[in-house]
Amino acid sequence: MRLHFYKYQATGNDFMVVDNRAGNLQLTQEQIARLCHRKFGVGADGLMLIEKHPSLHFHLEYYNSDGSQSLCGNGSRAAVHMAAQLGLLDKAATFQAYDGPHDAELLPTGIIRLRMGDVASHTRHGDDYFIHTGSPHYVRFVDDVKAYPVVDEGRKIRYSDAFKPGGTNVNFVQRLPNNTLFVRTYERGVEDETLSCGTGITAAALAAALKGYSSPVAIKALGGELSVEFTRAGDGSFTNVYLIGPAQCVFEGDVEI
Numbered sequence: 001m002r003l004h005f006y007k008y009q010a011t012g013n014d015f016m017v018v019d020n021r022a023g024n025l026q027l028t029q030e031q032i033a034r035l036c037h038r039k040f041g042v043g044a045d046g047l048m049l050i051e052k053h054p055s056l057h058f059h060l061e062y063y064n065s066d067g068s069q070s071l072c073g074n075g076s077r078a079a080v081h082m083a084a085q086l087g088l089l090d091k092a093a094t095f096q097a098y099d100g101p102h103d104a105e106l107l108p109t110g111i112i113r114l115r116m117g118d119v120a121s122h123t124r125h126g127d128d129y130f131i132h133t134g135s136p137h138y139v140r141f142v143d144d145v146k147a148y149p150v151v152d153e154g155r156k157i158r159y160s161d162a163f164k165p166g167g168t169n170v171n172f173v174q175r176l177p178n179n180t181l182f183v184r185t186y187e188r189g190v191e192d193e194t195l196s197c198g199t200g201i202t203a204a205a206l207a208a209a210l211k212g213y214s215s216p217v218a219i220k221a222l223g224g225e226l227s228v229e230f231t232r233a234g235d236g237s238f239t240n241v242y243l244i245g246p247a248q249c250v251f252e253g254d255v256e257i
């Protein structure tokens with residue numbers, strides 16, 4: 001069977017996106033891993049299916065490159081862009097993702113502004129933070145993130161007893177002047193560093209807010225620039241959380257599955 005796909009990148013986090021509104025595609029974990037494999041397949045950090053939803057613009061199924069599922073912030077932004085290309089929506093989007101319903105806006109600049117879930121709480125692990133932003137994220141502030149061994153240290157935390165059995169994504173964050181962060185992320189389900197992770201960047205911005213940063217936080221990632229907006233309550237909870245950044249269709253094609 002030949003599968004038609006769109007290849008997207010959202011600040012360097014890359015995805016295969018498939019229009020499954022007909023509902024006849026079911027992929028096994030092995031097929032997803034093969035399609036996302038950078039030597040044997042198309043190559044991507046994740047694969048998404050855009051499907052019909054009874055009352056929202058679309059339903060989004062997100063798979064990491066190993067076939068596991070969670071919320072993907074960058075993937076959701078890319079899916080909103082593709083749903084607009086498919087004519088499912090104009091400038092405002094509502095869709096169902098892994099963690100629940102989301103809305104998003106396609107700004108005139110082409111930037112996608114995605115509403116994330118509210119964040120009620122966080123936990124501390126020494127000087128580090130654990131924040132769930134639809135996906136689980138560990139956040140550690142470091143002095144020189146460019147030189148930091150992200151994969152080695154990230155993998156230790158990802159597989160540590162504290163986060164078994166599900167594991168966690170791990171973000172290393174450097175504070176820069178002007179309310180700006182540089183964020184690098186080890187992603188669970190990709191089992192490697194990616195060029196950008198939207199839910200991780202959101203968690204990093206909220207952790208920085210707990211240290212005095214204000215909304216909006218400007219973000220630099222290896223794959224590009226984003227920003228995060230939020231409203232912080234006195235009890236340390238967050239509402240009106242938005243992940244804002246670009247997404248681009250790079251090519252489309254067909255692949256045998």
Ligand SMILES: N[C@@H](CCC[C@H](N)C(=O)O)C(=O)O
Pocket residue numbers: 013064068069070071072073074075135136169187188189190194196197198199200
């Ligand atoms: N790249 C994503 C996060 C995808 C999910 C994550 N790897 C997990 O399994 O928790 C993003 O942009 O948020």
